[in-house]
Amino acid sequence: MPVRQPLQFYSEPLPGVDTAELHGRLIVIEGPDAVGRSTQVARLRQWLEQEGHAVLDTGMARSALAGKGIKEAMRGNTLGPIAMTLFYTTDFADRLENEIVPALRAGFVVLIDRYIFSIMARAVARGEDRRWIEQVAGFALVPHAVYYLRASVEELVSRVVLGRGAFDYWESGMDVGFGADMYQSFVRYQSRLIRALDLMAKRYNFTVVDANRPADVIFEELRERIGAMQFNGAPIETIPAAPPKRAPRKRAWKSTS
Amino acid sequence: MALFLPNRYAGRLIVVEGIDGSGKSTQISLLSHWLRSQGYAVAFSEWNSSPLVRQTTRRGKKKEMFTPTTFSLIHATDFANRSESYILPLVKAGAIVCADRYAFTAFARDVARGVNRRWVRNLYRFAVRPDLCFYFRVPLDVAVQRILGGRDAIKYYEAGMDLGLSRDVVESFRIFQGRILDEYEAMAQSMGFRIIDATLSIEEQQRQMREIVLEALDQRLKSGVLRVPGGESNAGATTAPVLQ
Numbered sequence: 001m002p003v004r005q006p007l008q009f010y011s012e013p014l015p016g017v018d019t020a021e022l023h024g025r026l027i028v029i030e031g032p033d034a035v036g037r038s039t040q041v042a043r044l045r046q047w048l049e050q051e052g053h054a055v056l057d058t059g060m061a062r063s064a065l066a067g068k069g070i071k072e073a074m075r076g077n078t079l080g081p082i083a084m085t086l087f088y089t090t091d092f093a094d095r096l097e098n099e100i101v102p103a104l105r106a107g108f109v110v111l112i113d114r115y116i117f118s119i120m121a122r123a124v125a126r127g128e129d130r131r132w133i134e135q136v137a138g139f140a141l142v143p144h145a146v147y148y149l150r151a152s153v154e155e156l157v158s159r160v161v162l163g164r165g166a167f168d169y170w171e172s173g174m175d176v177g178f179g180a181d182m183y184q185s186f187v188r189y190q191s192r193l194i195r196a197l198d199l200m201a202k203r204y205n206f207t208v209v210d211a212n213r214p215a216d217v218i219f220e221e222l223r224e225r226i227g228a229m230q231f232n233g234a235p236i237e238t239i240p241a242a243p244p245k246r247a248p249r250k251r252a253w254k255s256t257s
Numbered sequence: 258m259a260l261f262l263p264n265r266y267a268g269r270l271i272v273v274e275g276i277d278g279s280g281k282s283t284q285i286s287l288l289s290h291w292l293r294s295q296g297y298a299v300a301f302s303e304w305n306s307s308p309l310v311r312q313t314t315r316r317g318k319k320k321e322m323f324t325p326t327t328f329s330l331i332h333a334t335d336f337a338n339r340s341e342s343y344i345l346p347l348v349k350a351g352a353i354v355c356a357d358r359y360a361f362t363a364f365a366r367d368v369a370r371g372v373n374r375r376w377v378r379n380l381y382r383f384a385v386r387p388d389l390c391f392y393f394r395v396p397l398d399v400a401v402q403r404i405l406g407g408r409d410a411i412k413y414y415e416a417g418m419d420l421g422l423s424r425d426v427v428e429s430f431r432i433f434q435g436r437i438l439d440e441y442e443a444m445a446q447s448m449g450f451r452i453i454d455a456t457l458s459i460e461e462q463q464r465q466m467r468e469i470v471l472e473a474l475d476q477r478l479k480s481g482v483l484r485v486p487g488g489e490s491n492a493g494a495t496t497a498p499v500l501q
Contacts (some may be wrong), residue, residue: 012373012376013373014326015324015325015326015371015372016324064322065313065316065317065322065323065327065331066313066331068313069309069310069312069313069316072309072312073309073310076309078309078342079309079338080337080338080341080342081341082337082340082341082383083307083309083310083334083337083338083341083342085337086330086333086334086337086380087310087334089330089334090313090327090330090331090334093324093326093327093330094322094324094327097324097326097327128383129382129383132379132382132383135376135379136376136379136380138376139326139376
Protein backbone atom coordinates (compact mmCIF):
# COMPACT_ATOMS: atom_id res chain seq x y z
CA MET A 1 0.00 0.00 0.00
CA PRO A 2 1.51 3.33 -1.03
CA VAL A 3 2.42 5.96 1.55
CA ARG A 4 -0.34 8.54 1.52
CA GLN A 5 -0.03 12.18 2.33
CA PRO A 6 -2.58 13.79 4.65
CA LEU A 7 -5.43 15.63 2.94
CA GLN A 8 -5.07 13.67 -0.29
CA PHE A 9 -7.82 11.38 -1.52
CA TYR A 10 -7.38 7.68 -0.85
CA SER A 11 -8.23 6.62 -4.40
CA GLU A 12 -10.96 8.65 -6.08
CA PRO A 13 -10.80 12.43 -6.30
CA LEU A 14 -13.98 14.16 -5.26
CA PRO A 15 -15.27 16.21 -8.20
CA GLY A 16 -14.72 19.91 -7.62
CA VAL A 17 -12.25 19.70 -4.72
CA ASP A 18 -8.68 20.94 -5.10
CA THR A 19 -6.68 19.42 -2.25
CA ALA A 20 -4.04 22.16 -2.59
CA GLU A 21 -6.59 24.51 -1.05
CA LEU A 22 -6.93 22.51 2.15
CA HIS A 23 -4.95 23.90 5.04
CA GLY A 24 -6.55 22.62 8.22
CA ARG A 25 -5.92 19.49 10.19
CA LEU A 26 -7.98 16.36 10.06
CA ILE A 27 -8.00 14.24 13.21
CA VAL A 28 -10.06 11.09 13.52
CA ILE A 29 -11.11 9.17 16.62
CA GLU A 30 -12.06 5.59 15.82
CA GLY A 31 -13.08 2.64 17.92
CA PRO A 32 -15.92 0.21 18.60
CA ASP A 33 -19.24 1.06 20.23
CA ALA A 34 -19.21 2.18 23.87
CA VAL A 35 -15.45 2.69 23.93
CA GLY A 36 -15.84 6.34 24.94
CA ARG A 37 -15.08 8.18 21.69
CA SER A 38 -17.60 10.98 22.09
CA THR A 39 -16.35 11.81 25.60
CA GLN A 40 -12.85 12.20 24.22
CA VAL A 41 -13.97 14.25 21.23
CA ALA A 42 -15.85 16.68 23.50
CA ARG A 43 -12.82 17.14 25.75
CA LEU A 44 -10.41 17.48 22.86
CA ARG A 45 -12.59 20.11 21.29
CA GLN A 46 -12.68 22.12 24.48
CA TRP A 47 -8.92 21.90 24.87
CA LEU A 48 -8.19 22.80 21.23
CA GLU A 49 -10.48 25.80 21.40
CA GLN A 50 -8.74 26.99 24.54
CA GLU A 51 -5.52 26.76 22.59
CA GLY A 52 -7.03 29.09 20.01
CA HIS A 53 -7.95 26.70 17.25
CA ALA A 54 -11.18 26.85 15.37
CA VAL A 55 -12.67 23.37 15.67
CA LEU A 56 -15.33 21.54 13.73
CA ASP A 57 -16.46 18.27 15.22
CA THR A 58 -18.65 15.86 13.35
CA GLY A 59 -19.72 12.25 13.49
CA MET A 60 -21.83 9.59 11.87
CA ALA A 61 -25.44 10.21 10.85
CA ARG A 62 -25.17 13.93 11.49
CA SER A 63 -25.44 15.15 7.88
CA ALA A 64 -28.15 17.57 6.82
CA LEU A 65 -28.96 15.29 3.91
CA ALA A 66 -29.10 11.80 5.35
CA GLY A 67 -28.91 12.03 9.14
CA LYS A 68 -32.63 12.02 9.70
CA GLY A 69 -33.29 9.36 7.08
CA ILE A 70 -30.72 7.01 8.60
CA LYS A 71 -32.21 7.37 12.07
CA GLU A 72 -35.68 6.65 10.72
CA ALA A 73 -34.50 3.69 8.69
CA MET A 74 -32.66 2.22 11.69
CA ARG A 75 -35.79 2.41 13.79
CA GLY A 76 -37.54 -0.01 11.48
CA ASN A 77 -34.81 -2.68 11.76
CA THR A 78 -35.24 -3.56 8.09
CA LEU A 79 -32.12 -2.04 6.61
CA GLY A 80 -29.88 -4.64 4.96
CA PRO A 81 -26.09 -4.48 5.35
CA ILE A 82 -25.35 -3.11 1.87
CA ALA A 83 -28.05 -0.44 2.01
CA MET A 84 -26.88 0.50 5.51
CA THR A 85 -23.26 0.78 4.35
CA LEU A 86 -24.27 3.00 1.44
CA PHE A 87 -26.63 5.13 3.51
CA TYR A 88 -23.81 5.88 5.96
CA THR A 89 -21.46 6.54 3.05
CA THR A 90 -23.97 9.03 1.64
CA ASP A 91 -24.10 10.69 5.05
CA PHE A 92 -20.31 10.81 5.18
CA ALA A 93 -20.01 12.24 1.65
CA ASP A 94 -22.51 14.97 2.46
CA ARG A 95 -20.56 15.99 5.56
CA LEU A 96 -17.25 15.74 3.73
CA GLU A 97 -18.34 18.00 0.90
CA ASN A 98 -20.41 20.48 2.87
CA GLU A 99 -18.72 20.63 6.27
CA ILE A 100 -15.31 19.00 6.42
CA VAL A 101 -13.80 20.33 3.17
CA PRO A 102 -15.00 23.92 3.74
CA ALA A 103 -13.62 23.80 7.30
CA LEU A 104 -10.27 22.50 6.06
CA ARG A 105 -10.19 25.26 3.45
CA ALA A 106 -10.67 27.75 6.25
CA GLY A 107 -7.87 26.23 8.32
CA PHE A 108 -9.94 24.54 11.03
CA VAL A 109 -8.99 21.59 13.12
CA VAL A 110 -11.58 18.99 12.15
CA LEU A 111 -12.26 16.36 14.79
CA ILE A 112 -14.20 13.37 13.53
CA ASP A 113 -15.94 10.83 15.73
CA ARG A 114 -15.73 7.78 13.40
CA TYR A 115 -14.57 8.06 9.84
CA ILE A 116 -14.95 5.70 6.90
CA PHE A 117 -13.19 3.01 8.96
CA SER A 118 -16.24 2.34 11.10
CA ILE A 119 -18.42 2.11 8.00
CA MET A 120 -15.91 -0.30 6.50
CA ALA A 121 -15.55 -2.34 9.69
CA ARG A 122 -19.31 -2.73 10.04
CA ALA A 123 -19.60 -3.89 6.44
CA VAL A 124 -16.72 -6.34 6.80
CA ALA A 125 -18.08 -7.63 10.14
CA ARG A 126 -21.33 -8.37 8.30
CA GLY A 127 -19.54 -10.32 5.62
CA GLU A 128 -19.41 -7.74 2.84
CA ASP A 129 -16.47 -7.53 0.45
CA ARG A 130 -13.66 -5.39 1.88
CA ARG A 131 -12.37 -4.27 -1.53
CA TRP A 132 -15.82 -3.17 -2.57
CA ILE A 133 -16.31 -0.83 0.37
CA GLU A 134 -12.70 0.37 0.25
CA GLN A 135 -13.25 1.55 -3.29
CA VAL A 136 -16.65 3.02 -2.53
CA ALA A 137 -15.17 5.05 0.34
CA GLY A 138 -12.08 5.93 -1.70
CA PHE A 139 -13.11 9.58 -2.02
CA ALA A 140 -12.30 10.16 1.67
CA LEU A 141 -9.37 12.40 2.57
CA VAL A 142 -6.36 10.90 4.31
CA PRO A 143 -6.40 12.25 7.90
CA HIS A 144 -3.34 13.67 9.66
CA ALA A 145 -3.95 11.17 12.43
CA VAL A 146 -6.32 8.34 13.27
CA TYR A 147 -6.49 7.46 16.96
CA TYR A 148 -7.94 4.01 17.39
CA LEU A 149 -9.37 3.63 20.88
CA ARG A 150 -8.93 -0.06 21.42
CA ALA A 151 -10.56 -1.94 24.28
CA SER A 152 -11.34 -5.57 24.98
CA VAL A 153 -14.85 -6.88 24.42
CA GLU A 154 -15.15 -7.51 28.17
CA GLU A 155 -14.42 -3.85 28.79
CA LEU A 156 -17.07 -2.82 26.25
CA VAL A 157 -19.63 -5.13 27.84
CA SER A 158 -19.01 -3.69 31.28
CA ARG A 159 -19.32 -0.14 29.93
CA VAL A 160 -22.60 -0.91 28.23
CA VAL A 161 -24.06 -2.64 31.26
CA LEU A 162 -22.76 -0.17 33.86
CA GLY A 163 -23.24 2.92 31.72
CA ARG A 164 -26.34 2.47 29.64
CA GLY A 165 -27.88 -0.48 31.35
CA ALA A 166 -29.02 -2.24 28.19
CA PHE A 167 -27.76 -3.55 24.88
CA ASP A 168 -28.63 -1.75 21.67
CA TYR A 169 -30.09 -3.66 18.71
CA TRP A 170 -27.60 -2.40 16.10
CA GLU A 171 -24.57 -2.31 18.41
CA SER A 172 -25.27 -5.97 19.08
CA GLY A 173 -25.41 -6.78 15.38
CA MET A 174 -28.91 -8.18 15.86
CA ASP A 175 -29.74 -7.40 12.22
CA VAL A 176 -27.45 -10.26 11.26
CA GLY A 177 -28.00 -12.18 14.49
CA PHE A 178 -24.59 -13.27 15.72
CA GLY A 179 -25.94 -15.03 18.79
CA ALA A 180 -29.01 -16.36 20.55
CA ASP A 181 -29.54 -13.18 22.56
CA MET A 182 -28.32 -9.59 22.59
CA TYR A 183 -25.45 -10.28 24.98
CA GLN A 184 -24.08 -13.15 22.95
CA SER A 185 -24.61 -11.30 19.69
CA PHE A 186 -22.96 -8.16 21.09
CA VAL A 187 -19.86 -10.08 22.14
CA ARG A 188 -19.48 -11.81 18.79
CA TYR A 189 -20.30 -8.78 16.67
CA GLN A 190 -18.05 -6.40 18.60
CA SER A 191 -15.23 -8.97 18.42
CA ARG A 192 -15.63 -8.98 14.66
CA LEU A 193 -15.61 -5.18 14.57
CA ILE A 194 -12.44 -5.07 16.67
CA ARG A 195 -10.81 -7.63 14.39
CA ALA A 196 -11.78 -5.61 11.32
CA LEU A 197 -10.37 -2.41 12.86
CA ASP A 198 -7.20 -4.23 13.95
CA LEU A 199 -6.66 -5.33 10.36
CA MET A 200 -7.03 -1.75 9.17
CA ALA A 201 -4.64 -0.36 11.80
CA LYS A 202 -1.50 -0.95 9.80
CA ARG A 203 -3.03 -0.43 6.38
CA TYR A 204 -4.37 2.97 7.31
CA ASN A 205 -1.70 4.01 9.74
CA PHE A 206 -3.79 4.12 12.94
CA THR A 207 -2.28 5.14 16.25
CA VAL A 208 -3.56 2.54 18.69
CA VAL A 209 -4.57 3.94 22.07
CA ASP A 210 -5.26 1.55 24.93
CA ALA A 211 -8.82 2.37 25.91
CA ASN A 212 -9.10 -0.17 28.71
CA ARG A 213 -7.87 2.66 30.95
CA PRO A 214 -9.87 5.45 32.62
CA ALA A 215 -11.09 8.33 30.44
CA ASP A 216 -8.73 10.86 32.08
CA VAL A 217 -5.67 8.79 31.26
CA ILE A 218 -6.82 8.31 27.65
CA PHE A 219 -7.42 12.04 27.31
CA GLU A 220 -3.92 12.84 28.59
CA GLU A 221 -2.40 10.53 26.03
CA LEU A 222 -4.47 11.98 23.18
CA ARG A 223 -3.64 15.52 24.23
CA GLU A 224 0.03 14.74 24.39
CA ARG A 225 -0.01 13.07 20.99
CA ILE A 226 -2.01 15.78 19.26
CA GLY A 227 0.06 18.48 20.98
CA ALA A 228 3.24 16.90 19.64
CA MET A 229 1.94 16.63 16.08
CA GLN A 230 4.19 18.56 13.78
CA PHE A 231 2.29 20.79 11.45
CA ASN A 232 4.51 22.64 9.08
CA GLY A 233 7.32 22.40 11.54
CA ALA A 234 5.33 23.81 14.46
CA PRO A 235 3.65 21.75 17.14
CA ILE A 236 -0.07 22.40 17.32
CA GLU A 237 0.19 24.05 20.76
CA THR A 238 2.58 26.77 19.68
CA ILE A 239 0.08 28.43 17.37
CA PRO A 240 -0.95 31.54 19.27
CA ALA A 241 -4.57 31.91 20.27
CA ALA A 242 -4.56 35.55 19.19
CA PRO A 243 -1.87 36.06 16.59
CA PRO A 244 -0.01 39.38 16.60
CA LYS A 245 -1.37 41.82 14.07
CA ARG A 246 1.63 41.89 11.78
CA ALA A 247 1.90 38.14 11.52
CA PRO A 248 -1.11 37.12 9.54
CA ARG A 249 -2.70 33.99 10.87
CA LYS A 250 -2.82 32.54 7.38
CA ARG A 251 0.91 32.01 7.46
CA ALA A 252 0.95 29.87 10.49
CA TRP A 253 -1.66 27.67 8.88
CA LYS A 254 -0.13 27.54 5.46
CA SER A 255 0.33 24.06 4.13
CA THR A 256 3.66 23.11 2.63
CA SER A 257 2.49 19.84 1.16
CA MET B 258 -13.35 -7.89 -10.63
CA ALA B 259 -16.75 -9.02 -11.85
CA LEU B 260 -19.20 -6.29 -12.66
CA PHE B 261 -22.25 -8.03 -11.21
CA LEU B 262 -23.23 -11.04 -9.16
CA PRO B 263 -24.01 -13.96 -11.48
CA ASN B 264 -27.62 -15.10 -11.35
CA ARG B 265 -27.36 -18.68 -10.13
CA TYR B 266 -30.92 -18.72 -8.91
CA ALA B 267 -34.22 -20.10 -10.13
CA GLY B 268 -35.76 -16.77 -11.05
CA ARG B 269 -34.96 -14.38 -13.87
CA LEU B 270 -34.32 -10.67 -14.01
CA ILE B 271 -35.48 -8.49 -16.91
CA VAL B 272 -34.62 -4.79 -16.95
CA VAL B 273 -35.31 -1.83 -19.22
CA GLU B 274 -33.04 1.13 -19.80
CA GLY B 275 -33.05 4.29 -21.88
CA ILE B 276 -33.22 8.06 -21.56
CA ASP B 277 -36.30 9.89 -20.30
CA GLY B 278 -38.99 9.78 -22.94
CA SER B 279 -37.80 6.57 -24.56
CA GLY B 280 -41.00 4.78 -23.60
CA LYS B 281 -39.34 2.04 -21.57
CA SER B 282 -41.76 2.22 -18.63
CA THR B 283 -44.74 1.62 -20.90
CA GLN B 284 -43.02 -1.39 -22.42
CA ILE B 285 -41.90 -3.07 -19.20
CA SER B 286 -45.36 -2.70 -17.71
CA LEU B 287 -46.92 -4.28 -20.79
CA LEU B 288 -44.37 -7.05 -20.63
CA SER B 289 -44.90 -7.75 -16.94
CA HIS B 290 -48.69 -7.88 -17.43
CA TRP B 291 -48.26 -10.32 -20.24
CA LEU B 292 -45.88 -12.57 -18.26
CA ARG B 293 -48.31 -12.54 -15.37
CA SER B 294 -51.16 -13.47 -17.68
CA GLN B 295 -49.09 -16.45 -18.77
CA GLY B 296 -49.10 -17.64 -15.19
CA TYR B 297 -45.59 -16.65 -14.17
CA ALA B 298 -44.77 -15.21 -10.77
CA VAL B 299 -43.84 -11.65 -11.66
CA ALA B 300 -42.45 -8.92 -9.42
CA PHE B 301 -41.91 -5.32 -10.41
CA SER B 302 -39.34 -2.86 -9.10
CA GLU B 303 -38.97 0.75 -10.05
CA TRP B 304 -35.88 2.97 -9.81
CA ASN B 305 -35.82 5.24 -6.79
CA SER B 306 -38.71 3.64 -4.93
CA SER B 307 -37.31 2.23 -1.68
CA PRO B 308 -39.64 3.23 1.15
CA LEU B 309 -36.67 3.61 3.53
CA VAL B 310 -34.64 5.91 1.32
CA ARG B 311 -37.20 7.77 -0.77
CA GLN B 312 -37.84 10.45 1.86
CA THR B 313 -34.18 11.40 1.98
CA THR B 314 -33.95 11.55 -1.81
CA ARG B 315 -37.08 13.63 -2.04
CA ARG B 316 -35.84 16.11 0.55
CA GLY B 317 -32.44 16.37 -1.05
CA LYS B 318 -34.00 17.07 -4.43
CA LYS B 319 -36.47 19.58 -3.10
CA LYS B 320 -33.80 21.52 -1.25
CA GLU B 321 -31.25 21.00 -4.03
CA MET B 322 -28.74 19.53 -1.60
CA PHE B 323 -27.10 17.00 -3.89
CA THR B 324 -23.63 16.98 -5.35
CA PRO B 325 -22.80 14.45 -8.09
CA THR B 326 -21.29 12.16 -5.43
CA THR B 327 -24.18 12.23 -2.95
CA PHE B 328 -26.71 11.99 -5.79
CA SER B 329 -24.95 8.85 -6.94
CA LEU B 330 -24.68 7.40 -3.43
CA ILE B 331 -28.29 7.95 -2.40
CA HIS B 332 -29.54 6.25 -5.56
CA ALA B 333 -27.19 3.36 -4.88
CA THR B 334 -28.56 3.17 -1.32
CA ASP B 335 -32.10 3.08 -2.67
CA PHE B 336 -31.12 0.39 -5.13
CA ALA B 337 -29.31 -1.64 -2.45
CA ASN B 338 -32.35 -1.61 -0.24
CA ARG B 339 -34.62 -2.83 -3.05
CA SER B 340 -32.00 -5.35 -4.11
CA GLU B 341 -31.52 -6.81 -0.62
CA SER B 342 -35.11 -6.88 0.50
CA TYR B 343 -37.02 -7.40 -2.74
CA ILE B 344 -35.21 -8.19 -6.00
CA LEU B 345 -32.67 -10.74 -4.76
CA PRO B 346 -35.01 -12.74 -2.48
CA LEU B 347 -37.62 -12.93 -5.25
CA VAL B 348 -35.12 -13.99 -7.91
CA LYS B 349 -33.89 -16.64 -5.47
CA ALA B 350 -37.47 -17.78 -4.94
CA GLY B 351 -38.04 -18.24 -8.66
CA ALA B 352 -39.94 -15.13 -9.70
CA ILE B 353 -39.42 -13.14 -12.87
CA VAL B 354 -38.41 -9.70 -11.61
CA CYS B 355 -39.01 -6.82 -14.00
CA ALA B 356 -37.09 -3.65 -13.21
CA ASP B 357 -37.80 -0.23 -14.64
CA ARG B 358 -34.19 1.04 -14.75
CA TYR B 359 -31.25 -0.76 -13.20
CA ALA B 360 -27.61 -0.08 -12.40
CA PHE B 361 -27.02 1.07 -16.00
CA THR B 362 -29.08 4.16 -15.25
CA ALA B 363 -26.48 5.11 -12.65
CA PHE B 364 -23.63 4.18 -15.00
CA ALA B 365 -25.02 6.57 -17.62
CA ARG B 366 -26.42 9.35 -15.47
CA ASP B 367 -23.78 9.63 -12.76
CA VAL B 368 -20.97 9.59 -15.30
CA ALA B 369 -22.81 12.28 -17.29
CA ARG B 370 -22.70 14.25 -14.03
CA GLY B 371 -18.94 13.92 -13.80
CA VAL B 372 -18.63 11.00 -11.37
CA ASN B 373 -15.74 8.64 -12.08
CA ARG B 374 -16.81 5.77 -14.33
CA ARG B 375 -14.83 3.06 -12.56
CA TRP B 376 -16.07 4.18 -9.17
CA VAL B 377 -19.75 3.94 -10.16
CA ARG B 378 -19.25 0.53 -11.73
CA ASN B 379 -17.72 -0.74 -8.49
CA LEU B 380 -20.51 0.83 -6.45
CA TYR B 381 -23.07 -1.55 -7.99
CA ARG B 382 -20.98 -4.69 -7.89
CA PHE B 383 -23.40 -6.33 -5.45
CA ALA B 384 -26.26 -6.21 -8.00
CA VAL B 385 -27.51 -9.41 -9.63
CA ARG B 386 -26.67 -9.60 -13.30
CA PRO B 387 -29.83 -9.15 -15.38
CA ASP B 388 -30.73 -11.99 -17.72
CA LEU B 389 -32.10 -9.53 -20.22
CA CYS B 390 -31.50 -5.81 -20.53
CA PHE B 391 -33.63 -4.00 -23.08
CA TYR B 392 -32.28 -0.67 -24.22
CA PHE B 393 -34.75 1.69 -25.86
CA ARG B 394 -32.84 3.63 -28.43
CA VAL B 395 -34.37 6.95 -29.33
CA PRO B 396 -33.02 10.08 -31.03
CA LEU B 397 -32.58 12.94 -28.57
CA ASP B 398 -35.07 15.19 -30.38
CA VAL B 399 -37.82 12.61 -30.28
CA ALA B 400 -37.32 12.02 -26.54
CA VAL B 401 -37.24 15.73 -25.78
CA GLN B 402 -40.44 16.30 -27.78
CA ARG B 403 -42.20 13.49 -25.88
CA ILE B 404 -41.16 14.90 -22.51
CA LEU B 405 -42.08 18.48 -23.40
CA GLY B 406 -45.44 17.41 -24.78
CA GLY B 407 -46.39 15.11 -21.95
CA ARG B 408 -45.61 16.89 -18.73
CA ASP B 409 -45.91 20.30 -17.17
CA ALA B 410 -42.38 20.91 -15.97
CA ILE B 411 -38.99 19.25 -16.23
CA LYS B 412 -37.45 18.70 -12.82
CA TYR B 413 -34.23 20.30 -11.62
CA TYR B 414 -32.02 17.21 -11.46
CA GLU B 415 -33.66 15.56 -14.48
CA ALA B 416 -32.53 18.56 -16.49
CA GLY B 417 -29.06 18.45 -14.93
CA MET B 418 -29.57 21.99 -13.69
CA ASP B 419 -27.10 21.26 -10.87
CA LEU B 420 -24.34 21.13 -13.47
CA GLY B 421 -24.85 24.67 -14.69
CA LEU B 422 -25.00 23.61 -18.34
CA SER B 423 -27.49 26.27 -19.25
CA ARG B 424 -29.84 28.64 -17.49
CA ASP B 425 -32.63 27.49 -19.72
CA VAL B 426 -34.23 24.33 -18.34
CA VAL B 427 -35.14 22.89 -21.73
CA GLU B 428 -31.70 23.59 -23.11
CA SER B 429 -30.03 22.11 -20.02
CA PHE B 430 -32.29 19.06 -20.25
CA ARG B 431 -31.32 18.59 -23.87
CA ILE B 432 -27.58 18.80 -23.18
CA PHE B 433 -27.76 16.58 -20.13
CA GLN B 434 -29.93 13.90 -21.75
CA GLY B 435 -27.60 14.02 -24.74
CA ARG B 436 -24.67 13.16 -22.47
CA ILE B 437 -26.64 10.33 -20.90
CA LEU B 438 -27.53 9.05 -24.35
CA ASP B 439 -23.83 9.02 -25.26
CA GLU B 440 -23.05 6.98 -22.14
CA TYR B 441 -25.79 4.46 -22.93
CA GLU B 442 -24.60 4.11 -26.51
CA ALA B 443 -21.00 3.67 -25.37
CA MET B 444 -21.88 0.71 -23.13
CA ALA B 445 -24.62 -0.85 -25.28
CA GLN B 446 -22.40 -3.48 -26.77
CA SER B 447 -20.15 -4.35 -23.83
CA MET B 448 -23.16 -4.68 -21.51
CA GLY B 449 -25.04 -6.85 -23.97
CA PHE B 450 -28.07 -4.58 -24.33
CA ARG B 451 -30.95 -5.87 -26.45
CA ILE B 452 -31.65 -2.81 -28.52
CA ILE B 453 -35.22 -1.84 -29.29
CA ASP B 454 -35.94 0.92 -31.78
CA ALA B 455 -38.08 3.20 -29.61
CA THR B 456 -39.43 5.13 -32.60
CA LEU B 457 -41.43 2.08 -33.71
CA SER B 458 -45.07 1.69 -32.70
CA ILE B 459 -45.75 0.61 -29.13
CA GLU B 460 -47.25 -2.65 -30.41
CA GLU B 461 -44.26 -3.48 -32.57
CA GLN B 462 -41.78 -2.81 -29.76
CA GLN B 463 -43.81 -5.03 -27.45
CA ARG B 464 -43.95 -7.80 -30.05
CA GLN B 465 -40.17 -7.71 -30.36
CA MET B 466 -39.68 -7.77 -26.60
CA ARG B 467 -41.93 -10.80 -26.15
CA GLU B 468 -40.14 -12.61 -28.93
CA ILE B 469 -36.77 -11.95 -27.33
CA VAL B 470 -38.03 -13.02 -23.89
CA LEU B 471 -39.39 -16.29 -25.25
CA GLU B 472 -36.23 -17.02 -27.15
CA ALA B 473 -33.73 -15.98 -24.48
CA LEU B 474 -35.47 -17.43 -21.44
CA ASP B 475 -36.82 -20.46 -23.26
CA GLN B 476 -35.51 -23.24 -21.01
CA ARG B 477 -35.99 -21.24 -17.87
CA LEU B 478 -39.59 -20.48 -18.70
CA LYS B 479 -40.30 -24.18 -19.07
CA SER B 480 -38.75 -25.12 -15.76
CA GLY B 481 -37.20 -23.05 -13.02
CA VAL B 482 -39.33 -19.97 -12.66
CA LEU B 483 -42.50 -20.22 -10.65
CA ARG B 484 -45.64 -20.65 -12.68
CA VAL B 485 -49.27 -21.45 -12.15
CA PRO B 486 -50.01 -23.88 -14.99
CA GLY B 487 -52.60 -22.50 -17.37
CA GLY B 488 -53.64 -19.69 -15.10
CA GLU B 489 -52.99 -16.15 -14.14
CA SER B 490 -50.80 -15.80 -11.08
CA ASN B 491 -50.80 -13.08 -8.46
CA ALA B 492 -52.39 -10.59 -10.84
CA GLY B 493 -52.37 -7.22 -9.19
CA ALA B 494 -50.18 -8.41 -6.31
CA THR B 495 -47.78 -5.60 -6.99
CA THR B 496 -48.75 -2.02 -7.61
CA ALA B 497 -50.56 -1.61 -10.88
CA PRO B 498 -48.16 0.02 -13.31
CA VAL B 499 -49.41 3.26 -14.78
CA LEU B 500 -49.27 3.59 -18.49
CA GLN B 501 -47.75 6.88 -19.47
